[in-house]
Amino acid sequence: MNPTGATEPTAVERAHVRNRRGQGGRLREDIIDAAVALLDETGDERSITLRSVARKVGIAAPSIYPHFSDQPRIMLAVVQREFAGLEAYLRKAVEEAGDEPRDRLLAICRGYLEFARKYPQRYRTMFGGLWMPPLGEGHSLSEEDTLTLGQGAIQLLVDALAECVAAGQSEITDPPLDAVVLWMSLHGLAHQRAVSRGFPWPEHSIADAMVTRIARLTEA
Structure with missing residues (x-):
């Protein structure tokens, strides 16, 4: 005023x-x-x-x-921007984590959960929001419009897992596949934190334990 x-x-x-x-x-x-x-x-x-x-x-x-041309095109632009924001958020987390592959992987996973907690409305819209209209002929959006959503962020996860394998810190054999499994687990945890706010969630211990098991991290 x-x-x-x-x-x-x-x-x-x-x-x-x-x-x-x-x-x-x-x-x-x-x-x-x-x-x-x-x-x-x-x-x-x-x-x-x-x-x-x-x-x-x-x-x-x-x-x-x-x-x-219509509201779905606006929403697609919103989601595209937020996925770019998520990727930038994760890249910053990696840069701040240092050179140790294990630390970089954990930083990405923690950063993902922090983004979901910090921007809950945007996160929910990015992943399965009501905005998604029918795709294809006769509609303003096509499948091609949505295929690249989130690819940059998931590639960071693939690369971090591959670095852990190369450093002898992970026993997984298929980083692209295991990156998807890990992402789905992180997404599930982010969702549960959002809908079960009264539960006393530990800051990092659950996420770190989940990442350690799924990524089959070693102490090397």
Whole structure:
């Protein structure tokens, strides 16, 4: 609130003011920003409609069409951005873990769970959200639009497992397969933490024990 009593513009609104001064290329990103903000605020992806997003940005709904043909296309852009954010989050965790393969693997797995806990609404939407419409002919999205979602993050897990094997710290024989098994286990733990909030979850011990067993980590 400013001294005159007027409400201060939001970040999205300030960005849109700049767009009107010649930065129209930012509008697509503003639309995605608005959709993410609505998701965080409401916790319900059904709140993200063309009208609600347009209202959040401060534009007329038809102004969205040159950038997104419909709501599923907006949601796909949101999910693509969040998967890129997850990958960046995990890369940072790896960089901070040092050079020991075992530590790097554990850092990725802990980082994954931290991301899910820090951004619960986004995480739920990324994995099996209501936004996913029918795919294929007659619809705005195809199977190809969704095939690469999360591939960067899962590849980090594959690479970390392979590094553990090469260092003699893991006895697995199929890193790509075991990476999927490990991811599914992490996803299950993230889900249970989200729905069983009253349970006294240990900070790392359950996750570390799960990773140690699935990755067949050794002390070498």
